[in-house]
Amino acid sequence: MASVGARKLLTFVTGNPGKLREAIAIFGEDLPWKLVSVKLDLPEFQGEPDEISIQKCKIAMEKVKGPVIIEDTCLCFNALNGLPGPYIKWFLDKLGHDGLNKMLAGFEDKSAYALCTFSFHSGKEGDEIMLFRGRIDGTIVPAAGDNKFGWDPIFKPIGYSRTFAELDGDSKNAISHRSKALTLLKQHLQ
Template sequence: TGNAKKLEEVTQILGDSSPYTLVAKKIDLPEYQGEPDEISVQKCREAARQVQGPVIVEDTCLCFNALGGLPGPYIKWFLEKLKPEGLYKLLAGFEDKSAYALCTFAFSSGNPEEPVRLFKGQTHGLIVEPRGPRDFGWDPCFQPDGYNQTYAEMPKAVKNSISHRYRALSELSAFFLQSDSTEPRPAPS
């Protein structure tokens, strides 16, 4: 990712479990179409090819139940055009304001012969009128189930302990800690 906020969040959540040194690499990946898992695998393979080494690629979806899962993997484009206020207004004609945030981390060792591994996390919640700072995507309009605050209103430590990204990274972290086949490698230069 070239997104400093995402890398900061990933580093905070993963802690010392990664056998790799994480570095942000802004690379130009095509915008793949399809189901979230397919998109993650394609992006990861292409990133590993470009970097010529191990990569972790993140893909996030925000899925509105009333819209059959849309915007889903296309949330980036919806957000760019509509902002959090527009996302909220998309559901104006629907009683069902429920949604889920899905984060998928795809990991490639850099070896094209090895399969891409997927680690997923999901958080259910509601799409609400935006509240809180507007500095991190759709966080102002997503209120996780069981909380009275949107992601944007939550202290980082709270958000990072319940978010879809946290759940996916917990799986990735467990994989790194359990995997005997993962040899630590230096960060790509």
């Protein structure tokens, strides 16, 4: 197992530098692990979030050959029984923020939730893949704030007057679905 000083390497399979920055900020420096990233082309599986996360982690384990984490994020509209869910990336690419809002035009219910699932494998043969989930409820609103990070401009968390995109990084990291999942993972790794 590779290490840096006394810290072991944990590979976060992502090509998204924003996700890596958020994960490093949330993890902090008090872990015996150093988080690094690698971009791998993993298949886009279909199914339920847990199934998708486990399948991606299995493939990542084979390629990384060491401790690995995979993140899968869903944006789920309650009026659409959880869709677009794990397919949010593709819906956003094709429809944009406006199109996602239009999907709910015929519904009074604009509520949604963001779900983040991290799958972790220790890199040791025989160990099971572990799942860590974080969820935050909110509302789908017209885009507001910077357009730097996915669907953040259209998701306003419950209890907040601003979208994820309008919150500063520390405020978002304190409440986000990713933060909740990573906090559970961090507790496990400690």
